[in-house]
Amino acid sequence: MSGMKTGFVVTFILGLSVILPAQTVAPTPQLYSSQTIQNMRSIMRSALASDYAYRQTAYLSNNIGPRLSGSPQAERAVEYVADEMRKLGLEVRLQKLSVPHWVRGDEKAELVEFPGMAAGTTQKVVVAALGGSIATPNDGMTGDVVVVNSFDELTALGREKVEGKIVLFNNKFDREMAASGFGGNAYGQAVAYRGGGAIAAARLGAIAVLVRSAGGSQNRLVHTGAMRYDPNVTRIPAGAVSFEDAEAIAYLAKMGRVRLRLLMTPQTLPNATSYNVIADLKGSELPDEVVIVSGHLDSWDLGTGALDDACGVAVSMQVPYLLNQLKLRPRRTIRVIAWMNEENGSAGGTAYGEEQAANVSKHFAAIESDLGASHPLGILFTGKSEALPFFAPITAVLREHGAGIAQLQPGGVGSDIGPLTQKGVPSFAPYFDTRTYFNYHHTAADTFDKIDPKQLAESGSVMAVLAYALANLEQPIPR
Amino acid sequence: MSGMKTGFVVTFILGLSVILPAQTVAPTPQLYSSQTIQNMRSIMRSALASDYAYRQTAYLSNNIGPRLSGSPQAERAVEYVADEMRKLGLEVRLQKLSVPHWVRGDEKAELVEFPGMAAGTTQKVVVAALGGSIATPNDGMTGDVVVVNSFDELTALGREKVEGKIVLFNNKFDREMAASGFGGNAYGQAVAYRGGGAIAAARLGAIAVLVRSAGGSQNRLVHTGAMRYDPNVTRIPAGAVSFEDAEAIAYLAKMGRVRLRLLMTPQTLPNATSYNVIADLKGSELPDEVVIVSGHLDSWDLGTGALDDACGVAVSMQVPYLLNQLKLRPRRTIRVIAWMNEENGSAGGTAYGEEQAANVSKHFAAIESDLGASHPLGILFTGKSEALPFFAPITAVLREHGAGIAQLQPGGVGSDIGPLTQKGVPSFAPYFDTRTYFNYHHTAADTFDKIDPKQLAESGSVMAVLAYALANLEQPIPR
Numbered sequence: 009m010s011g012m013k014t015g016f017v018v019t020f021i022l023g024l025s026v027i028l029p030a031q032t033v034a035p036t037p038q039l040y041s042s043q044t045i046q047n048m049r050s051i052m053r054s055a056l057a058s059d060y061a062y063r064q065t066a067y068l069s070n071n072i073g074p075r076l077s078g079s080p081q082a083e084r085a086v087e088y089v090a091d092e093m094r095k096l097g098l099e100v101r102l103q104k105l106s107v108p109h110w111v112r113g114d115e116k117a118e119l120v121e122f123p124g125m126a127a128g129t130t131q132k133v134v135v136a137a138l139g140g141s142i143a144t145p146n147d148g149m150t151g152d153v154v155v156v157n158s159f160d161e162l163t164a165l166g167r168e169k170v171e172g173k174i175v176l177f178n179n180k181f182d183r184e185m186a187a188s189g190f191g192g193n194a195y196g197q198a199v200a201y202r203g204g205g206a207i208a209a210a211r212l213g214a215i216a217v218l219v220r221s222a223g224g225s226q227n228r229l230v231h232t233g234a235m236r237y238d239p240n241v242t243r244i245p246a247g248a249v250s251f252e253d254a255e256a257i258a259y260l261a262k263m264g265r266v267r268l269r270l271l272m273t274p275q276t277l278p279n280a281t282s283y284n285v286i287a288d289l290k291g292s293e294l295p296d297e298v299v300i301v302s303g304h305l306d307s308w309d310l311g312t313g314a315l316d317d318a319c320g321v322a323v324s325m326q327v328p329y330l331l332n333q334l335k336l337r338p339r340r341t342i343r344v345i346a347w348m349n350e351e352n353g354s355a356g357g358t359a360y361g362e363e364q365a366a367n368v369s370k371h372f373a374a375i376e377s378d379l380g381a382s383h384p385l386g387i388l389f390t391g392k393s394e395a396l397p398f399f400a401p402i403t404a405v406l407r408e409h410g411a412g413i414a415q416l417q418p419g420g421v422g423s424d425i426g427p428l429t430q431k432g433v434p435s436f437a438p439y440f441d442t443r444t445y446f447n448y449h450h451t452a453a454d455t456f457d458k459i460d461p462k463q464l465a466e467s468g469s470v471m472a473v474l475a476y477a478l479a480n481l482e483q484p485i486p487r
Numbered sequence: 488m489s490g491m492k493t494g495f496v497v498t499f500i501l502g503l504s505v506i507l508p509a510q511t512v513a514p515t516p517q518l519y520s521s522q523t524i525q526n527m528r529s530i531m532r533s534a535l536a537s538d539y540a541y542r543q544t545a546y547l548s549n550n551i552g553p554r555l556s557g558s559p560q561a562e563r564a565v566e567y568v569a570d571e572m573r574k575l576g577l578e579v580r581l582q583k584l585s586v587p588h589w590v591r592g593d594e595k596a597e598l599v600e601f602p603g604m605a606a607g608t609t610q611k612v613v614v615a616a617l618g619g620s621i622a623t624p625n626d627g628m629t630g631d632v633v634v635v636n637s638f639d640e641l642t643a644l645g646r647e648k649v650e651g652k653i654v655l656f657n658n659k660f661d662r663e664m665a666a667s668g669f670g671g672n673a674y675g676q677a678v679a680y681r682g683g684g685a686i687a688a689a690r691l692g693a694i695a696v697l698v699r700s701a702g703g704s705q706n707r708l709v710h711t712g713a714m715r716y717d718p719n720v721t722r723i724p725a726g727a728v729s730f731e732d733a734e735a736i737a738y739l740a741k742m743g744r745v746r747l748r749l750l751m752t753p754q755t756l757p758n759a760t761s762y763n764v765i766a767d768l769k770g771s772e773l774p775d776e777v778v779i780v781s782g783h784l785d786s787w788d789l790g791t792g793a794l795d796d797a798c799g800v801a802v803s804m805q806v807p808y809l810l811n812q813l814k815l816r817p818r819r820t821i822r823v824i825a826w827m828n829e830e831n832g833s834a835g836g837t838a839y840g841e842e843q844a845a846n847v848s849k850h851f852a853a854i855e856s857d858l859g860a861s862h863p864l865g866i867l868f869t870g871k872s873e874a875l876p877f878f879a880p881i882t883a884v885l886r887e888h889g890a891g892i893a894q895l896q897p898g899g900v901g902s903d904i905g906p907l908t909q910k911g912v913p914s915f916a917p918y919f920d921t922r923t924y925f926n927y928h929h930t931a932a933d934t935f936d937k938i939d940p941k942q943l944a945e946s947g948s949v950m951a952v953l954a955y956a957l958a959n960l961e962q963p964i965p966r
Contacts, residue, residue: 457705457730
């Protein structure tokens with residue numbers, strides 16, 4: 009997940025006010041045939057026994073690697089997923105997109121003056137450019153560091169104390185909140201500085217902005233991600249520093265002058281051509297009605313994007329694989345989409361929404377998995393509260409296997425399906441234990457080893473059972 | 488701690504066979520006067536309330552930074568500690584040493600060929616040279632990677648399959664063992680490859696060696712540390728890769744050819760002059776008898792050596808500070824030593840042992856803290872088992888404040904005091920909860936923020952109470 013759309017998602021959470029405990033509604037034959045319910049159970053068992061998604065996650069992460077929009081790896085990933093879907097007999101098309109093409113360069117930061125510094129030394133600062141940042145001059149830039157904990161503190165300092173300096177936003181990621189299961193909320197708070205820090209600092213004349221990493225890692229890891237410029241405000245270089253470096257700089261700045269040398273040489277190249285991979289398993293009775301299962305294929309460039317979001321793509325790819333294995337054909341079309349450019353532009357989700365504008369009513373439902381692959385705790389749903397009873401039989405099945413699907417939770421779903429969600433398409437996301445997700449997300453440590461095969465299989469069972477059930481629902485979902 | 492002396496320490500553990508529960512021996516007046524016991528309680532309370540050690544750890548870590556032997560920061564740290572001890576009125580001398588001067592250079596590794604690789608890409612490998620490694624050619628070297636899990640697997644492959652290649656020792660750090668409180672044992676197993684990997688690989692004609700990081704981190708962090716060459720075996724460049732990269736390379740190598748490009752440009756400069764800082768708080772009655780309290784001042788260069796071992800130096804410095812505050816003068820001399828070069832040569836400990844060879848009997852006891860600063864679980868003791876009852880009153884006092892001093896444990900103590908320990912000087916170390924220590928140790932994440940002020944104060948109370956009690960013991964310790 010990119011974290012740039014949190015405000016947008018919240019809007020939709022507000023559209024729902026009722027959580028309906030699943031057990032109050034018994035499975036009703038008019039929603040799902042007994043054959044469908046039986047098939048859901050088979051799919052669930054097959055998903056839990058399958059290593060298909062695990063192998064696909066491994067391939068995308070280890071064999072292809074980081075997949076930032078416009079990179080050769082992103083293009084290789086498009087080809088790879090398309091080929092794999094063709095192998096399963098799906099009808100595959102590539103939806104052409106124009107995507108940003110930002111490329112990380114060299115990056116180095118060091119403290120060149122601070123209280124107590126040994127003569128002839130500097131102190132290393134672990135830094136990474138934020139996605140979309142402009143470069144510093146090729147020989148770097150040096151400035152005094154001003155440390156603030158919030159936008160308010162920056163405003164209070166005023167132009168006089170900020171002009172010509174490097175601003176460090178030292179806003180603390182709420183690790184306790186994240187450890188309590190509210191990682192998304194903690195991230196939402198922290199990411200405001202990553203997104204808007206450059207504009208706020210430049211408005212007061214800063215020459216560069218650094219943000220404390222917007223994640224929970226305390227392992228000298230930098231959290232990258234998208235940032236914004238304002239056409240009316242000077243663009244300044246924007247980077248993230250590790251938790252540790254933010255702490256050390258804040259400590260030193262309280263004692264005296266801290267000067268930092270910053271070199272970052274990213275480039276924004278002309279937009280590149282890329283693609284959403286769209287693969288249809290045609291429905292047997294209502295082929296024009298579509299249930300989307302999806303994840304995003306692009307990733308940030310520091311790690312290999314295993315959690316964000318190779319695993320989401322893999323569990324989507326696994327849906328037709330399992331149905332093929334079981335020789336099941338859904339009533340409606342199940343459309344696997346591997347979205348491109350979720351992280352820094354949302355070109356894929358936007359273009360699909362535009363292309364399908366006249367066809368929204370044919371989108372029966374949309375699912376996106378973009379919160380890792382931990383133990384699933386439920387299903388997030390954005391739509392009309394009257395629709396909730398329609399999904400109770402699904403959670404009843406999923407609960408049987410111990411993946412812990414306790415209830416449907418209203419809440420924000422994936423940003424790629426957002427344009428559909430906004431137009432009323434019932435939208436879903438698996439809802440995970442995210443207590444550790446934000447320790448790795450957008451860092452160099454988002455790598456394949458973070459995937460637990462059992463938990464990924466549980467996540468895959470949610471995607472497959474949910475997608476099949478929706479594709480076989482006997483009635484339309486209220487919308 | 489360097490981890491290069493584990494074999495040596497084990498020798499001494501074997502010298503003891505009895506753990507004496509503290510409660511079986513009541514405090515006896517002939518060991519400690521009632522005034523001494525009362526003073527021990529005051530020292531304990533003062534230590535728990537003091538932030539002196541915390542501020543010193545901060546200064547050494549944040550204001551001075553990484554302190555590898557021969558570096559300007561190491562020299563600055565020598566001056567700093569000497570000045571701080573003089574401020575406390577101690578008699579300070581610098582013991583001159585000749586120390587290795589190894590300097591890290593550029594380092595970069597990438598996979599340039601592997602199964603599935605997107606054309607025109609490479610895959611980043613996070614690498615750091617091991618301390619003492621020679622450099623690669625300035626334009627790097629490229630070779631096929633051979634992955635082995637053990638020395639035995641390497642031997643089984645033989646020269647034919649190893650010659651001209653880059654060997655990756657993929658020996659797994661036992662995280663479960665470490666999480667169960669046996670971090671030192673887990674480390675001891677893993678570090679064998681870091682120390683001896685280059686020799687074993689070069690014997691079979693390898694052109695370079697990489698080892699999976701010898702620590703518990705799973706955050707794309709590299710664990711550096713000392714390695715060895717054999718004068719009779721070709722020297723080859725030696726680096727560590729992160730857990731994640733070792734996992735990915737092992738995965739890819741099972742699928743086909745993996746070629747890696749390695750660049751590391753460390754330099755071994757001529758030996759540098761450095762110093763042990765030796766500061767005496769003269770004893771009131773037996774000034775010629777010495778109780779050493781110590782930690783090592785040098786650190787590895789990736790982090791700022793807060794846990795390894797600024798905190799050990801700081802809790803040692805705090806002992807005279809607290810006694811001054813309380814206007815207490817020990818009967819014997821308390822000698823604070825900030826050792827130099829523990830990590831890559833042990834020049835400090837060795838030189839002190841040689842200098843004091845004729846004076847060993849005057850060393851009443853020696854304490855070194857070099858396992859971080861977590862919650863103290865007890866005290867390690869190396870010496871005669873008959874001596875154990877002499878220390879029971881100390882643990883009885885420390886138990887009162889809830890720092891969790893449950894028992895004396897026989898076991899290995901610090902490597903700098905090793906030459907004294909070997910000659911029979913009763914030797915001690917605080918024994919900590921080390922469950923997280925090896926996740927940070929020798930990595931870029933060994934930084935000040937890892938120090939918990941409360942736990943550091945607890946550690947400081949162990950050092951101060953133990954040192955004062957030994958300095959005031961009414962009888963000699965059996966040796």
